[in-house]
Amino acid sequence: MIIHVDMDAFFASVEQTFNPFLRGKPVFVSGNTARDSVIAACSYEAKKYGVKSGMSIVEGLNMCPGAIIVRGNPEKYIDTSQRIFNVLKTFTEKVELYSIDEGFLEINPENMRHENLMRLGLSIKNAINKETSLTCSIGISCNKTVAKIASDLCKPDGIMIVNESEIREFMKTLPVEKVPGIGPKMAEQLNLMGIEFCGQIEKIPLSLLKKKFGVRGEQVWYLCHGMGETKVRIQSPEPKSFGHSYTLRNDTDDINIILSVLCRLSHQVGMRMRQESYYGNVVTVAVRYSDFTACSKRKTYPFWFNDDQTIFRYASSLIFTESIMKKIRLLGVSVSGIHKRYQMNLFRDEKRERMLKAMDAINEKYGNDTVFPCMMLYEQIAYPPVTKTHAFMFSDLKKISSGQFTGAQEKQV
Numbered sequence: 001m002i003i004h005v006d007m008d009a010f011f012a013s014v015e016q017t018f019n020p021f022l023r024g025k026p027v028f029v030s031g032n033t034a035r036d037s038v039i040a041a042c043s044y045e046a047k048k049y050g051v052k053s054g055m056s057i058v059e060g061l062n063m064c065p066g067a068i069i070v071r072g073n074p075e076k077y078i079d080t081s082q083r084i085f086n087v088l089k090t091f092t093e094k095v096e097l098y099s100i101d102e103g104f105l106e107i108n109p110e111n112m113r114h115e116n117l118m119r120l121g122l123s124i125k126n127a128i129n130k131e132t133s134l135t136c137s138i139g140i141s142c143n144k145t146v147a148k149i150a151s152d153l154c155k156p157d158g159i160m161i162v163n164e165s166e167i168r169e170f171m172k173t174l175p176v177e178k179v180p181g182i183g184p185k186m187a188e189q190l191n192l193m194g195i196e197f198c199g200q201i202e203k204i205p206l207s208l209l210k211k212k213f214g215v216r217g218e219q220v221w222y223l224c225h226g227m228g229e230t231k232v233r234i235q236s237p238e239p240k241s242f243g244h245s246y247t248l249r250n251d252t253d254d255i256n257i258i259l260s261v262l263c264r265l266s267h268q269v270g271m272r273m274r275q276e277s278y279y280g281n282v283v284t285v286a287v288r289y290s291d292f293t294a295c296s297k298r299k300t301y302p303f304w305f306n307d308d309q310t311i312f313r314y315a316s317s318l319i320f321t322e323s324i325m326k327k328i329r330l331l332g333v334s335v336s337g338i339h340k341r342y343q344m345n346l347f348r349d350e351k352r353e354r355m356l357k358a359m360d361a362i363n364e365k366y367g368n369d370t371v372f373p374c375m376m377l378y379e380q381i382a383y384p385p386v387t388k389t390h391a392f393m394f395s396d397l398k399k400i401s402s403g404q405f406t407g408a409q410e411k412q413v
Contacts, residue, residue, distance in 0.1 A: 005151070008156040010134075017132070027042060030057060039057060049064035080132055094232045114161055114163070142167075143230045144232075146228060150162050195224075201225070241280070244333060251289075257379055259375060260378035267373055271308070274306050281300060311333065
């Protein structure tokens with residue numbers, strides 16, 4: 001059996017635990033308390049008003065005027081997450097760190113009866129609450145997909161068990177957008193085909209979905225049937241991509257600001273790739289416009305790279321393949337097709353590689369963005385930089401959890 005443990009409104013709940021004044025009140029957690037910043041997380045008291053993560057603080061306050069805005073503190077979240085996963089490891093060695101506030105456990109109980117599984121779920125919830133004073137939601141099933149759906153449906157502070165014999169009936173009336181792995185666009189396309197609930201996919205031949213969506217169609221078919229991975233990954237899998245996105249302070253069509261933000265995102269992606277010795281050959285740019293419509297463009301290149309300038313050049317060429325007709329709200333840059341071994345570019349610039357190595361060493365010693373491309377100055381002049389204190393490297397959390405960091409490094413993170 002697979003158990004999915006998902007903490008309830010994690011960032012906001014941690015803040016409410018540390019500050020009793022915030023308990024029972026609507027809370028926005030953000031990287032900055034300025035009104036033009038973005039909500040990283042919100043408490044359930046705020047969610048009742050329709051507030052969601054990713055909204056601007058102004059939007060959130062329009063829905064929930066009495067909300068309290070709190071600056072995020074990643075050190076508290078990482079420390080609390082470590083304590084949670086230490087608790088989970090007392091139940092089984094097979095624990096997968098899925099994100100900072102959720103994980104999968106694999107268990108082999110001697111008795112699979114419902115009451116025994118329920119008792120085990122309650123024991124996990126009580127142990128976490130005793131250690132952190134936080135609540136979590138737990139889904140239990142025979143695979144990760146259904147366990148994750150179950151934990152989501154019983155939020156907050158619930159337990160849901162779906163045995164193998166119950167999966168077909170459980171999935172039958174489940175809206176397709178509730179399935180992890182089916183995003184809004186795919187759900188919309190399925191709805192246009194007359195598939196609003198997972199049970200309706202039984203009428204659609206697998207061959208038709210494969211013809212329409214390719215390999216993705218096959219995956220969707222299996223997901224809607226409640227089939228999913230059963231293996232808990234104790235060791236973290238290799239990353240598939242490196243990316244950063246940013247919601248602009250103001251919607252804009254100013255080309256200089258757009259280029260400056262793209263440069264910063266490319267700089268951040270390149271630094272992370274070099275830190276972990278990865279190279280990639282696929283660049284993707286994501287754009288969300290002021291009317292909340294979105295698009296993404298990607299291109300594959302015949303050689304591998306992790307140079308900021310190369311990533312920026314390719315990202316900017318993708319975004320300006322056509323004229324910008326609407327103001328832009330969000331930009332994202334990612335590099336995929338990554339490998340630690342790569343096909344060497346015949347025209348590699350060894351002098352620039354040495355320069356990047358020196359730049360990374362300086363930034364590691366004195367802090368990120370001590371040395372950076374001058375193109376980034378335009379954004380900093382137009383909009384003084386906002387420090388996103390809620391942002392952190394998930395890979396850092398994994399290193400801390402596995403004991404790879406020294407005490408000084410933990411303090412820095």
